[in-house]
Amino acid sequence: MPLVWIARKYGYDVSRDRRITYVDFSPPLLEMANQEHWRIFYIGSRPEACVAGTEAVRVRYPGIKWEATNGYFDMTRTGAANQDLVRRIRKFAPDILMVGMGMPRQEQWIAENHADIEVGVILPCGAAIDYIAGAVPTPPRWAGRMGLEWLFRLFAEPRRLASRYLIEPWYVIGLLLRDRLKRVAAPK
Known part of the structure; x- marks a missing residue:
């Protein structure tokens, strides 16, 4: 919302009418992925939220081929943990890679690693799994x-x-x- 106020102050004609967040588009996206049997790899969240979210996705959307790992690893691009994760993602070959490590970590990780991963869509998604897992309340x-x-x-x-x-x-x-x-x- 502050970006809307700032843009208006600088003379841009913007409104909240077309504002969309992950909370808005995730249910239809996951439903489509379920129907189309897409492969989704998720990186992020605390270990317990990642496990609970993975379980919730597999129950609600059984058609999705889902793989996940928590966001607590050494993000150093050339580090062993990061290289293992990149190999794991490439082997899984997802249609969508969701990165939910919060700003700016998720954007930094994507910028440093996207060239090494063959995936159609990379979606920075913040607290996505935390919402699905019920680890944090979804904003109304x-x-x-x-x-x-x-x-x-x-x-x-x-x-x-x-x-x-x-x-x-x-x-x-x-x-x-x-x-x-x-x-x-x-x-x-």
Whole structure:
């Protein structure tokens, strides 16, 4: 939601009308994967949430060929654990690779490893399995429509998300103010 506010401040015509999150599109995506018997490999979450989520997916979507591993491993690109994981993914040959290690870890891992993995779709998906496993409560859709999903998530996981939602935005606001001052001071 803050991105919508920032974009509006910079003169872009954006709205929440077309906003979509993983919570919105995961059920139809997983249902389609179930019907088409897709192969999905998931990386992420704490070990217990990964196991519970894997079990839940296999029960709800028995047509999906599902493989998963938790997000607690040495992500060093040339490290043994990472190389073993890349080999495991290649051997499984998924249609979709879901990476749910949270921002920015999941994006960093994808950027460093995507060239070594042959997969049609790589989906950074944050707390996807945590929601499916019931490890964290799924934000209600009304909260997302009102731009308050972040607040729901903050109350659900204050220790993990307090810095992201209460401290990091001030850094971004500082960058935006600096940019704005440069634009105002720039000769025309």
